[in-house]
Amino acid sequence: MKMRWKHLCALFSIFFLILIVLKLVPDKEWFQPKNSFTDERIAVFVRTSTQTAKTRLPLLLQTWIGSSNRSVIVTSPGHVDHKNSTHVSFVQSNCFSKNRRLNQCCQLAFSLSYSIREFPTAFWTCHFDDDSFVNTGQLKTYLSQFSHLTDYYIGRNSLATPSSVINKEDKRQHYFYFATGGAGLCLSRPLLMKLKSFVDPGQYISQCDQTGLSDDVLLGYLLSKEVGVRLTITNRLHSHLEDLSAMKRELLQKQITLSYNLNYENKVSLPNMWNIDDSTGFKRLTCLIYGVGVSQSCESTTHKLV
Structure with missing residues (x-):
């Protein structure tokens, strides 16, 4: 009889322990299958401006946004003339400022706060500029390596030494690394909420104005000092601050972001075999x-590029 009672006590103890563990888990996604990490779990924001939208946005719609067939949120200070697209949601931030730095601070903050409100089920929020080419397949594959229940600040460090x-x-x-906004950055949902x-x-x-920091630097500073989270550095994000023409062709398909700067003729080097x-x-x-372009007919010739 005593042995049965001990067994019952042990079973009840295990049962209550399981209940306590489940209660402490912050997100029910913990016990969902791995394939629950779909494209919708990544909120992708692209920042544009009234000055650059006319030349840059059509290019993005013709290339990676249209070919990836995934939803993208484009933020701009004011109204942007655009053609209807099933893949793009245009949102006005109303971030008008004569100071370009403060305007960019407002735009970044708007994207992050908008994601908090409008995308509560997104595991990740990623922010890019309108001169970035985003390989969304590689983005999804890369982020799937990390737990979305943990605080993650992912990006490319702008400087070799901490700021x-x-x-x-x-x-x-206070020393810290920050993710350069030109290459793109991603935040996990728990960190975004903090x-x-x-x-x-x-x-x-106001903080950008008081500190004199740019939008991406201030974000890295706040995450490091106020939240205590360090930058997770990846070399698969690229801005035009680096020599893009030096990148090996066989590595291009593995990169998450690439960029360009027409003023300095800085862009990836690819033979124009598609004319x-x-x-x-x-x-x-x-x-x-992708093997095919939205506005151009091109055949997949990957094997000729290595």
Whole structure:
């Protein structure tokens, strides 16, 4: 009888322990199958402006946005003339400022706060500029390696050495790495929620103004100092701050983002075997990665490029 009672007590103890563990789990996605990580679990934001939207947005719609067939949120300060697209949602941030740096601070904060409100089921929020080519397949594959229940700040470090900001209160320097916005950055949902009180656009602009920091630097500073999260660095995100022409062709398909700068003739180097008018390299990238372009007919010739 005593043995039965001990067994019953042990079973009840295990049962209550399981209930406690499930209660502590912050997200029910914990016990969902791995294939629950779909494209909809990544909120992809692209920042544009009234000055660059006319030239850059049509190119994105013709290339990676149209070919990837996934939803993208494009934010701009004001109204942007555009053709209807099933893959794009246009949202006005109303971030008008004569100061370009403060305007960009407002735009980044708007995207993050908008994602908090409108995409509660997204595992990740990723932010890119309108001169970025995003390989969404590689983005999904890369992010699937990380737990979306953990605090993750993912991007490409802009500098080889950490940046520093002097704390006004104790006059001590705080060192941190930040993800350069030109290459793109991603935040997991739990980390994004911890930023909720910091990314109100008005408050974020004020902090940018007080510190003199740019939008991406301030984000890295807040995540490091206020939240205690370090940057997870990946070398698969690229901006035009680096020499894109030096990248090996056989590695292009494995990159998450690529960019261009027409002023300095900085772009990925691909042979124009498709005979495409392509000053940025994005159309040829679309042919390389997707095998076909939205506005151009191109055959997949990946084997000829290595």
